Structures are given as structure tokens and as C-alpha cells.
Amino acid sequence: MSEKGCCDSVGECFFDYHTSKILVIRSKKVGTLNRFTQALVIAYVIGYVCVLKKGYQDTDTVLSSVSTKVKGIALTNTSELGERIWDVADYIIPPQEDGSFFVLTNMIITPNQTQSKCAENPTPASICTSHRDCKRGFNDARGDGVRTGRCVDYNDTVKSCEVLSWCPLEKIVEPPNPPLLADAENFTVLIKNSIRYPKFNFNKRNILPNVNSSYLTQCVFSRKTDPDCPIFRLKDIVEEANEDFQTMAVHGGVMGVQILWDCDLDMPQSWCVPRYTFRRLDNKDPENNVAPGYNFRFAKYYKDSDGTETRTLIKGYGIRFDVLVFGQAGKFNIIPTLLNIGAGLALLGLVNVICDWIVLTFMTRKQHYKEQKYTYVDDYGLLSNEET
Amino acid sequence: MSEKGCCDSVGECFFDYHTSKILVIRSKKVGTLNRFTQALVIAYVIGYVCVLKKGYQDTDTVLSSVSTKVKGIALTNTSELGERIWDVADYIIPPQEDGSFFVLTNMIITPNQTQSKCAENPTPASICTSHRDCKRGFNDARGDGVRTGRCVDYNDTVKSCEVLSWCPLEKIVEPPNPPLLADAENFTVLIKNSIRYPKFNFNKRNILPNVNSSYLTQCVFSRKTDPDCPIFRLKDIVEEANEDFQTMAVHGGVMGVQILWDCDLDMPQSWCVPRYTFRRLDNKDPENNVAPGYNFRFAKYYKDSDGTETRTLIKGYGIRFDVLVFGQAGKFNIIPTLLNIGAGLALLGLVNVICDWIVLTFMTRKQHYKEQKYTYVDDYGLLSNEET
């Protein structure tokens, strides 16, 4: 036996083409099983991974900018303020934000506060009988001010510690029910959303090209009749999230306006449209919740003619609408495509392993197949099932 | 034939090494084709996937925090207000935000409003001839107030419905052109951006280590001469986005300051620098746009000596600058590396399938190769193309 092994000369090696020697088993049973499992794998790779889950695409996440504009007027009539209307400058606080807007729906107003001393609101922690009960300088994060060290009359029947604070103090009461700005449910908000997928250099806005300005001046979003109108009635937003506006408006809350931009950029650009859903974000459940609803305190500052600073403290309850923009774009890319095809080919290899095992374990002629398939050598020479 | 098949003893099976029997075809044509397609696959896996697209890296998205500080003074001279300067506390509304800042460039001021009754601005919906045309309590989201039910003189020639509102009402006029705060184009903004890639525990700031405080007190960003200076002139930002500042300042708009942090963390950290681009985010096109530009209403509240609340309503037009930080970091990770190598190996298997097909279909000696490569058995025994 002369040797003409590989690598006697590199040049010869280079042009050698190695191909496996194949044993072809002609058996309807084995063949059917084999083709069936191959078809499963191919159907999975092509049908599921590629067509359904778009495994051939590269993805990018959305970069978004939102601006909002609320319109509407509310009328209130209270003993303190009389008949009064509230417009955008009064109830949107702060006047502009990026991607979020707060609408005041209810409030507790404490007007004409000045820096002075007065009796704390009586609570188990602040009720006293003598000056010794009130430590001077004591300042509890949950209190109303800094204690002066004196115990004074809160009213005819009760005495409480005196504090330095903005007096008169805000009363500890529940907010009005029904809410003061009940008319807020009819306010409308125009949401303008501009998105970009940087990887694919793709921009789009939620005011679609087919929507013109005369339509925009009078339309209101409705899932059935006006799904492209970017103007939403606040009541509709809250109702779609299965909440009641008037109930929510008493203590306030946080609503999510979710804008989903899932786009297949291999398809026409006009198929890439936003999908709006609405969801309540804060927790209604009173049990594991402190400060249910949504409120915050703000003040308007004034100066008397004599230069004394006074303020009107407003504990404002309302609904904050967070515009949450999310989504993913996909576009064909060679790398994920070949990655999935490669993995699919490797799985086809697994099909062979399974079929081999079945053939060599369960078929009646398995011994014969083994003799054809395997050639044994060990360190000392060929072994006995080689044919001579 | 004695059988010394596998699994007579598990111990023996375990140390069996299975290797395919190979048919080596020495043919320059086939060899060249084989090596060529293998080289293609390897060049794709190493060159394209690994080197170019960095398929060996794991990725993470950026976590960012932005703070901004605007500087500048504008001078205006109007008949209502006289000569007046506007500084940061006057034109940045609200005074601080996270990641965004609004610069007032133009406005319509309605001073000395009080809660009272006055005639609505005359529009087709509000013009009337008698009280019957005005329904008491009517409150349209697009109107000016709540109707009292009376039809009153708007001026000498026209009558309109009376409303309870903040009177005098804001006039329906176009904002001034040229814009009031035309000087705003020379304002500068310092943008401080701190980013983090949590997965790789990597932090960086956009004020780079080579930038010292004396440079920062006088530099202005310029792509050619000062690309590392984080202080931007508003006019430059707008011009890079192919817009004209003075035109945009009349009705306002939304500008995006995009900071891209694409970092390869296998490279030195100093290579990871931010790249600034600027883009107009709102839609200039008047056709499918309602409320073009960017404006919002806010008010300053005052109290008369007799305690009556008055306010100055300002419809402020301006440019909101959204700082959008995005990007992706990559760092070597064994999993995507082996994933891509594995997929590449499977594709090399595909090369064999293609070459086999070519060899056994088109080569002149294909019959000979087939006889060497394939051994046929069926359920009844070896078949005829076995050599004896």
C-alpha cells in the first residue's frame, strides 16, 4: 500500500474535496419518518421563525418626542370663590411638560397664608395639655411646622402645640365630592408624537398624511369612526381603561396613554401606524396604598401693599396623563437571516441523529444496517465485522 | 461474522470515537469551487459578522440623565410694555425640567384679566342677534367661556354671546412677526449628559476629560473647530437642522438635540464619545397640521389691594428643545460569539450539500463518484452497485 495521503503536497491538499461516504437505506418506514421530521424542522424554520416571528429581521427601538395641547373650560361655584371659570392656564400644572400633562380636577384651597404662629391641627401626636408636652424646635416630616414650645388653644375644646408655619394651616379634610372641576371630563387633548427609528433612518408622525387641517379642527378620536384623529376626550381615555372619570377625579390618579409603533419596514411605510391603548397606572386599591390617587401642593405668591408676602396654598388633585411611546421596527438583515438558517441546518443534523437511533434500535434489519454503516478499528487493527 | 457491536458493554461504547468515512475527490474543478464557497462563508462569518457588525458582542442600551442651563438676555420694545429685557427667569418655562427646555421666542400678552362677563370674540359660532341665540350654560371646548344666555355688543357693528370668563378675552390674532424675542437666537445652552450602560457597569459624561473649566467658560460648539464643547448656540442648533431660527421663532416649534452614544467597550474608553445631531421634530407642513408650531398658555397671578385676583395671560410661542439620548454599547461576550460561529459552521455544512449536488449532477465522472460515495441497502440486503 503506497501512501498518497493528504498533505504530501499542500497544493494537492488544497484542491481535495472531502465528501462523506453515504449508506442509503431504502425503506419506506425509515424514509417516511425521516422526511416527516425534516418537514417539521423546515416548517418551523421557514413558517414559524421567518414568516410568523420575522426572524430574518434586525430590530430597533423607537426614539420619541411628544407634545400635548389641552382645550376646555370648566365652571365652578363655591362659597369661597363664587362663580368662576377655569381655563388651560389655570388647570394645567406646570403649563408645559415633555410627554406628560396634569389636569387639575379637584382641590382644597387655603387662601391668605402668611408666615406666623398658630395651633397645629389636633392629632394624637399634637394634642397637648401643657407647654411641657410641646418641645421647641421639634419638626416632624409629617407635621405642619416647627414647634415653638407652647401649648395653645386650637378651639374651645382642644389644645394643641403651636407651630411656626404658613398660617392658617390647611385643614385635614377629604377633597370635595363630586369633584370641583367635574367639567374636566369634556376637555380634549391634541397629542402630537414624532418618532424615529435611528438604525433604519425612518421618521414618522402620528398625524398621518391622510389627515388634513380642516378634519383636525373638529374631529375627536373614536376607535370605530375616527381612529386616525389625534384629539382625545379625557372622559373617553378614562372609560376605555374601565374607569369612571368622576370617581377618579375626586382623589386624582395617573392614566397611561400608550402609543405602540410596531412597524415592519419591509412593508409599505403607510402600514406603519400608531396604535393607542389606555391604562390606569396608579393603584386604586386602598389597602396597600398610601396617598391613593394623585395630588400635590403648589402655591400662588402675592405681596401686600406693605410688602408682606402672602400665599394661597392649593392641594391639587387631578389626573396626570403619561404618554408612553414604545415599539419596535424590523427590517430584513442578512445576519439574523443566516443565523436562523444556520441554526435550522444544525437542527436538521439532529433529525439524522434521531433517525439513526431509531433505525439501529428498532428496525428488524438493524444488525445488517450496523454492519454496513460501521467499520471498527482499534489500536491493533480492523475488527471482525469488516467484510473480507 | 461475529458481532462486536456497540453497547455490548457500556464501558466500551463510551470510549468509541465515531468519525465519518470520507471520499476524497481529487479534482481541480470541484476543489476550487469547494474552497471558493468555503472562503465566502468564512469571509462572511469573520469579515462581515464579526469584524464589521461586531456579532461577537453582547449589547446594552443607554441609561441617561440630562441637565441644561441656558444663558442670554433679550431686549424688546413694545408699546404695551416699553423697553424691557428678558432674562433666564423670564423666558425658560418651567424654570427646570429633566431633559428638555423651552425658550420663549414670541408671545401674545393679555394683561389685567379678571373673572367677569364680556362678549365672546365674534366667530360664526358666537355671533348673535338676540338673546335666544345664546344658550345659558353652553360651554364648548373650543370656546372662550361659559355662556350667560345674553347677546351683547362686541363692538359698534357686531353682537356676540356674552360669556363668564377671564375678561378681557385674548384677541384672536397672529403672533408678532418678526418675533418679540428675536435675540433668542444668540442664547447659549450648556448641556450636561451623564450616561451609563448598566450591564457593563460603564459610566461616562459628555464633558470629556480633556475639557477644562477655563475652556468651558468661553467655548461654543462648532463641528469643525470645537466639537467637544458642550455649549451650543440656539441659532446653530436650528441651522444645522436646515431651519431658519427667526422663521421658526414666530410660531414656535420643537427641536430635537440627539446625542448618540454608540460605544465599543472592547476599545479604549476614550473612544466612547457622544455624537450630536439636530433635527426638527414638529411638522412644518400647514396642510395636515392643526396648531402648527409650539405654544401654550400660562398666567401670572396678582392680587389687588382690595383682594381681587387679577392675572396676566400669556400665550407663549417658543422652541422646545428635547434632548434625546440614545445608543448602544457592545462588549465581547462568549455567547453571541459561539452562536455566530455555530451558525457559520452549519452554513459550511450547506456548502458541502451544494458541492455534492454539483459534483453528482454536472461532473463527467459523476457515475463513478456515485458508486464510491453511496452504498445501497434495502430491507432485503445490499443492492447491486456494491463492488465485489
Add this chain to the structure above:
Amino acid sequence: MSEKGCCDSVGECFFDYHTSKILVIRSKKVGTLNRFTQALVIAYVIGYVCVLKKGYQDTDTVLSSVSTKVKGIALTNTSELGERIWDVADYIIPPQEDGSFFVLTNMIITPNQTQSKCAENPTPASICTSHRDCKRGFNDARGDGVRTGRCVDYNDTVKSCEVLSWCPLEKIVEPPNPPLLADAENFTVLIKNSIRYPKFNFNKRNILPNVNSSYLTQCVFSRKTDPDCPIFRLKDIVEEANEDFQTMAVHGGVMGVQILWDCDLDMPQSWCVPRYTFRRLDNKDPENNVAPGYNFRFAKYYKDSDGTETRTLIKGYGIRFDVLVFGQAGKFNIIPTLLNIGAGLALLGLVNVICDWIVLTFMTRKQHYKEQKYTYVDDYGLLSNEET
């Protein structure tokens, strides 16, 4: 030799099962090496990729909404303002934001400013000797106002250019040390965070189900004793980031409150909990920093009885807390699972290539193995190492 090649009849071809002919080398050395490297690959695929790195899961990024509520009162005593308390409405600016809150800790107050003319603060750029040194209309972005063209007395010893501005000008001084609102370190903030993983339709809040409202009224976050309490003391937040609150409060700064939601949704939902970390985001280093710390200017506007507008300018220093929510959810998905299994199988193929090379290069019986493994043909017939 009759030919019974494939594709004589498609029906026959279809049921052919192709399996490689195998050479089984019985050698302890080779077998051990083979099994060892196979075990490595399998351990890598199953142990590292699947179990440790959860390669069988699909991932989604978090969609988040945050609301915050600060509580606390600070006492100050200055010559200008006297003894005064500051509550939430005074020190949170703006009163509400989405995902971020600013706490005033220090300030420079310039009260009773009106639009008038006064001498600029003396700097190398503004000091003058005669009117010719001051150009009328000159307006530097870093200056105090618009120059009138006159050189006037700043005080007895120095003359500077006169400007039209809000006068009296803010003095160029360092902010007070210790900070005015030093009590701010004891303020507490309740952070409510609602997250969603849209791909898996999974919602959760950071106020966990086991936390009830009576616990919430008195708890404070502590890593050891109260890790589920969403109420944080500002001092604790700053200290965990290795900073000193009082030092930071002088010039202000930016703190990041990072909430990490890494959830394995194949596990019980109760295992998905937020993890809080705190980090200083701004740059303390004075060298490559302009405007160290965090401050901004805002004003309160008043009207005199004669209608003149006055304002109080406040240069507010404070700590802005950015709540940064990030994280990733994973859930079992067939595609990444089969992708990783496929890549693993392809790597097992690589094991064979390596073992082949070792066997045919280093083993003593390599020549014998080669003769068994390889059958050579070229374009002219079988070659010499075929056994006859």
C-alpha cells in the same frame, strides 16, 4: 455494474434515508478526549447558555411610570427674611414632574427687582473709565443686561457700564455655607413606580402586595430592616451614593435613584421585585466642570399698587433626583431555545473536526486510521490506498 442511482424515480428517492458511513475507532485516548470535549460543549450550552444566561428566553424592556411625593418642613433664619419655614409648595420646583423631582437646598435671593438701569457687576469686561468704553446696545450672553452706553459709578471706588436690566442686579457671590435649607436632609420621598412588560402583558408596582397602608404611614426604607418600603429619606439616598448631603446641598447636584426590574417571568411573579441603587449623576470634579452642582434661576412676580411689575429673583441651588427605571424581563420562547441548541449542535461538529485532526496527526496508528477513513478518487479512477 448496473446503476440504481438516486432519482431514477422520484418516488424511490423520496423514501431513501441517507446516513453517513462511520469509522469507529476504539481507543481509550481518543475516546476520552472526544467525550471530554463533547462534555465541555454540552456543559457550555446547557449550563452556561441555558441555565446561567437564560439563553432559552425571549426578552423585553420595561415601560415605566413614576410619581413622587416629598414630605418635610425646613426652618431658616436669615437677616433678610427672618425666621421662616419652607414647606413642599416652597421648595419643590416645579410642583410636579414626571419621574424627577427637585428639592431646593440653598439660594441667593434678590428681592424687589424692577426693569430699570443700573451699573453692571464689575468684571474685567464691564469695568470702564468713560462712556466710550461702553457700547450702547451691547448684549453679551454672559452679561447682566443690555448696555445703555453710559459709564456710571458702581460704588465709591469703581465705575462700570450701565445696563438696562432687572435692577438691583444679583450679586456675584458664593451661595451660603452651610446651606440655608439644611433641614432638607430629613425630608422623605414616597416613590410610586408602575411598570409593564408589554410583550408579556405583565404589570407590577413597586408597592408590593405584602405592604399595607398602616405600614406605609410610618416606614422608611432601609436595606437591612425595611427593604420593601418605598419611602426614602433624602439623606439616606445621598449617603448610599457615598456623598455627604450637607456638602452636596451647598452647590446642589443631581442624584440618580435607579430602580432595576430584572424579572424571570418563568418563575413566580412574586420573585419579580424592584432593586434600588443610588448614584450621583453630576460631576463633582471642579477641573473639567463649568457651573458645578445644580442650580437654576426662577422668579416670583408681583404688582405694586400702582401697577408696576416687580419680581423676586431666586438663584436656587438644590438636588434634582432623577428616578431611572430600567430592566429586562425574560420568558421561555421556542425560538431562542432552538437557536442556541442549533448553535450548540454545530459546535459539537467542531469537536469532531478537532478530534479528527488530533487522531490523524498525533496518534501512533494514524496511517492505519487514514487508510480506513479516506477513499481517494480522482478524475481517472480510484487511487492506490484502496484495498483490493
